């Protein structure tokens with residue numbers, strides 16, 4: 001499902017009653033942190049470690065301030081506020097969507113019971129694991145994107161990158177709050193570990209593969225926000241259904257912030273494709289490197305790569321854990337309450353594909369065993385929307401070429417396709433054929449080097465690097481050429497310090 005927010009990137013329409021955020025506190029929050037001194041102290045002890053992490057592994061380019069959106073209330077009225085703030089003074093805090101006192105567990109064996117305000121003892125380990133895995137992805141992407149601003153194609157794009165970064169930082173806060181508030185000493189230890197594991201670290205990497213891949217350039221960043229942040233959206237969507245109410249409310253608010261990340265990805269790829277299409281139409285060839293844009297065939301390879309590593313994030317198609325999480329009421333399906341079935345899935349079935357004797361076959365499996373696949377299917381359908389939109393840009397330019405999503409089995413490391421080679425159009429290949437052809441499908445060293453060569457910074461207001469089109473509008477009604485970011489040196493000049 002694509003929401004309006006995906007497409008236009010404006011602040012989503014909040015629902016429910018307004019719950020103001022207390023900004024007079026050291027840790028802004030709408031959870032009455034003041035009333036719980038112990039928790040407050042514990043989180044205040046974690047805060048400087050977070051800031052250290054941000055300084056060491058957050059955005060590398062020195063800036064004076066950035067035009068950022070901050071949540072001011074988690075409700076109907078004006079939840080988002082924009083102003084120029086130094087990034088390290090961004091008001092990271094704890095925001096939960098409004099609670100519903102009548103909320104129930106909506107699926108699994110506890111269906112119909114009142115939603116839990118405390119962690120049920122029997123599910124403690126599982127719940128903590130789910131929160132830690134989600135929490136680990138949030139700072140990971142900030143680390144992956146650390147040096148990107150050095151090659152920003154515009155000040156507008158740089159601002160969007162930083163907005164994504166500070167919000168991922170806040171998502172880490174969201175998960176750390178749950179760990180501190182509900183999981184005692186173990187939770188606090190896990191919160192420390194979330195800052196100790198680092199993306200791509202040989203000895204202490206992030207938990208999930210896609211979060212240890214380097215974000216080498218802006219095309220990959222846009223593909224990442226399109227495909228990998230979208231995985232985040234779907235994972236949050238399942239946790240938003242959780243019977244553990246604080247987790248559900250946390251994830252609901254995170255989803256609202258996440259909409260902007262989808263917007264950055266969708267429009268970033270779109271603007272790249274637009275420039276490429278323009279040069280392709282002008283010169284009648286896909287070989288458009290010399291005209292300062294990225295060939296469509298290379299954009300397709302980036303798409304193939306990021307789609308396939310993001311597909312891996314859903315885990316194995318058949319998973320006992322996912323089934324148990326569902327039955328226990330910990331993690332639901334995407335849009336659980338809108339599904340028209342019994343919400344226990346005790347006797348549902350579905351088809352799934354697998355590889356056997358060198359070909360892709362299908363078999364029938366119990367629905368409850370295939371919930372990762374259920375979520376992945378929703379995700380793939382959503383991914384296809386953006387591709388259609390990008391193809392519209394190609395059509396508008398009068399071109400016949402189209403982008404496409406590769407086959408679900410392409411370039412997979414997890415699940416039934418792992419250990420097999422599948423081409424983008426779904427043909428099972430032997431090792432030799434794969435080796436001979438893989439450079440046609442995933443970016444080669446040479447492709448990445450050529451893309452990197454195009455990544456020259458453009459810091460002049462309202463100007464854009466050659467490979468990307470200007471966006472139709474700015475952020476929050478501001479003009480495209482607005483001074484969204486003041487670089488550090490600029491700050492020194494203005495203050496007469498240099």
Ligand SMILES: [Fe+2]
Pocket residue numbers: 138167168171232258
């Ligand atoms: Fe996030």
Ligand SMILES: [Fe+2]
Pocket residue numbers: 168229232258261
């Ligand atoms: Fe995100």
